[in-house]
Amino acid sequence: MARLPVYLRALNSLLESEIRSCSSEELATAAGVNSAKLRKDLSHLGSYGTRGVGYDVEYLRYQISREIGLTQDWPVVIVGIGNLGHALANYSGFTSRGFRTVALLDADATRHGELVAGLKIRGFHELSAIVHEHGVAIGVIATPAAAAQSVCDEMVAAGIRSVLNFAPMVLSVPEGVDVRMVDLSSELQILAYHEQRKAPLHPEAAPTGTAGVA
Amino acid sequence: MARLPVYLRALNSLLESEIRSCSSEELATAAGVNSAKLRKDLSHLGSYGTRGVGYDVEYLRYQISREIGLTQDWPVVIVGIGNLGHALANYSGFTSRGFRTVALLDADATRHGELVAGLKIRGFHELSAIVHEHGVAIGVIATPAAAAQSVCDEMVAAGIRSVLNFAPMVLSVPEGVDVRMVDLSSELQILAYHEQRKAPLHPEAAPTGTAGVA
DNA sequence: AAGAGTTTGTGAACGCGGGAACAAACCGAG
DNA sequence: CTCGGTTTGTTCCCGCGTTCACAAACTCTT
Secondary structure (H helix, E strand, O other): OOOHHHHHHHHHHHHHOOOOEEOHHHHHHHHOOOHHHHHHHHHHHOOOEEOOOEEEHHHHHHHHHHHHOOOOOEEEEEEOOOHHHHHHHHOHHHHOOOEEEEEEEEOOHHHOOOEEOOEEEEEHHHHHHHHHHHOOOEEEEOOOHHHHHHHHHHHHHHOOOEEEEOOOOOOOOOOOOEEEEOOHHHHHHHHHHHHHHHHHHOOOOOOOOOOOOO | OOOHHHHHHHHHHHHHOOOOEEOHHHHHHHHOOOHHHHHHHHHHHOOOEEOOOEEEHHHHHHHHHHHHOOOOOEEEEEEOOOHHHHHHHHOHHHHOOOEEEEEEEEOOHHHOOOEEOOEEEEEHHHHHHHHHHHOOOEEEEOOOHHHHHHHHHHHHHHOOOEEEEOOOOOOOOOOOOEEEEOOHHHHHHHHHHHHHHHHHHOOOOOOOOOOOOO
């Protein structure tokens, strides 16, 4: 389920607040979902709660981590070390808990050897060797759209079966390979779509009442 | 609809290939969806196709752009110019077609004045003035998680009604404000989840047949 | 002009996920 | 030990979105 990471984040947040136990209602609120939905989701993993009591935060967190697969190590390669790739390499969510960036690859030879987030940028041609050496299963594409498909093909050929694609382009992959697309401009467009729709509804209403519309 | 941007991208791609007209079948393939679904989606916008012929690419592209709201200008502010904010400021999808980054804001005073993507980094306290001056409706949050909620509150107070959040944190906003969350680590976790599930299915099969698993 | 071949737009069935309501199970007090 | 209060796990129902299938409409050939 796509909501498991959200639950996990909520549990981590509770744990930081030293909360050891919680009800489905509390956790659902923290995660921003319906409590019935949360209980149904969790019941698919097994019976990790206690009726009349709730869930043990630490225990549930471990179970969800295990379900997602975060208890094992996931080596990751990032291809395309432009602005975005640079940001991804430094992003804590990538280096933390379970995921480990093992290589940064770029086609631009002038950047090879440059140090980013403690890793040297290497040539794209080293992909296959790196994948086999570290047993990489997940690849991140942060290249321009024009290069994305060929990079993806090379990844698949090297044995990578899960691809996170930031290039604004639909990738075609063979059966058995997963692709998740993160399209920044689409997100903006969806916001604009809703914004356009609600704009006429509030002709000159100032939400907070403190400032006018000038 | 969340699929409109995908169709738009497919149409742009066709246009680059100098294809002037296409059937729902072709466009659906390019967008990676079912043709019936595509036709139904498009029919919600109006009857922009011709039976027996198909859709005029240029015309349909304009109609979808107009539906999304890309024919008007959307000023955008980005708050948090770390690695990610830096990447976003330089991302072409943000500066192109309809969207225009009008300001980069950061709480760190030592970075004020620094030039990023042709814009000077300004102080976060200028948010309200900038929003009112340019009529900004969309804000992008690229700050650490700890600062995200307060930044969001300030945005809402300044009059922003659509927020694109890259901080790994669920934001709470009043009625009428839209938030879209882009959570990079969640995406990785979802990939890991699927990867873990299919791993045992291919014990030692090399997809390409060229290389062993060592 | 008429008919054959296409392709859109839409009506109807199907399946799936969400939400409310309920039974089972657990804790604590008396 | 029993009973009331609480919370999980589950069942049932509803609505939405997807998909199939077909009628309407357009083009081209004869």
